[in-house]
Amino acid sequence: QVTLWLKKIYRNQPVPVYEVNERTVDILHDLMERNEARDRDISIVIEDMKHQEAEYDAETEEMKDNLKDLGLSLHSLSRKATRCLNDLVKSAMALNTKDTSLTSLFYAISRMTLELLETESENAEMRWELSNMKKNLMSVLMMEKQILEDIKKIEECQQAERVKIESRSHNLKFLRDKSLELKIRIRNAEEELIGRGVERSLTHEALVQSAEELVLLRKKVASMKKELKNFYDLPPVI
Template sequence: MATFLQEKENLEVSTIISEMQKCSLDYQAKAEEIIHLLKFANISLQDLSPKTQLHIHTLAETAVDLNVCDSSPASISLGIVPLLQEDARLKYELSELKQSLRHSNIVLEKSAVDKECFSKISNELLSEMKLQNPSTETKFLGEKSQQYKKLASSLQTELVANSFNKEHQHLALQRYYEEIQSLESRLLPLNKQLKNFTDLPPDLSLAKLKIHKEKLVLEELEKELSTKIDLFKAENC
């Protein structure tokens, strides 16, 4: 179908070109005839009225500008048609460009709003991370430290109440007591570590990783201490 329309359009163009060539020959012949008549009548273009000369020059210039074969109304109308088509095409393209420009402006405005919102959220998150007190992240460590201190103090009180004497008690009890004291001494650096956590960088992921490791260590100490205390109490009963 497209090929048929293209062939038809080509045929019409060829016909128009042939007619324009024929009109050009006719125009040339008429021009020569008019020139011959003017010479025969001994009349020049300067002898014509200014208005007539203006019309002749206007028609000639129009024919040249429109690239037509002659200055007849039909030929000039035929030359104006492509101009009208080109004008319509340019108006359509201009309308499309305006619509595309409006769409682009809308996208740019939305992008600016999204960028502003993202920047605001990022700043809020950063501020929240900086303002967050690292001591809240180490609350668990502080509670465990206090718990172990209370257990150690309770155990020492119980030993004093039972008149614990290293020289007269069973060697196993003495060994458990020394191990408990060793565990207590291992808990002492915890306070220093807790103080160090208050100087953690704003990157909380690193702080959380360190805290998690400390929790694992404390859990192991807690299990070990609980086991020692249970064994000590069982041996002392």
């Protein structure tokens, strides 16, 4: 089928050599269908134009007969009448009417007026939709701008907070290292003092422990004093 179509297209000329495979055949087949569809459309348009031409010819003959019955002819008409007649024919062709009768002309004018009103209504609706789309677009753009600004502020705050956290982490590490260093120095000093004959009870660790025990003893003494005071406040037994 494709081969016959190619021969028909090229007529007496040889068909160019092409690679025959499924893809090329599909492409040529699709092209063939499109070409045949276009030819059919052109044939329909030509037939319609021939039909209109026949109608206009028949109308012309009828008009000639009418003029002949009135004792007139196209050549005997005045220039103004000829111009009016030509305008009437052009109007009928522009309005795509089947004849030049007033009924056909008025119907065509009414139909085109209605189509014009519908088109204007559609255009107004499209303008309204376009206006709404512009408003929505502006709103979205403003929202996007605000979101970008908020994101920038958040990133700046996060960056500042990150700097603070890093600074605190650095300070905490410094304090931990310093505390460890002091503990090591205190332990070394205590060991040195013990090595020189100083009692272990005078070391830093022992003093800290003694201070903690002293705090506990003070709390215990305060509690006992409170109980003793309550005992003294009791009435004497007679």
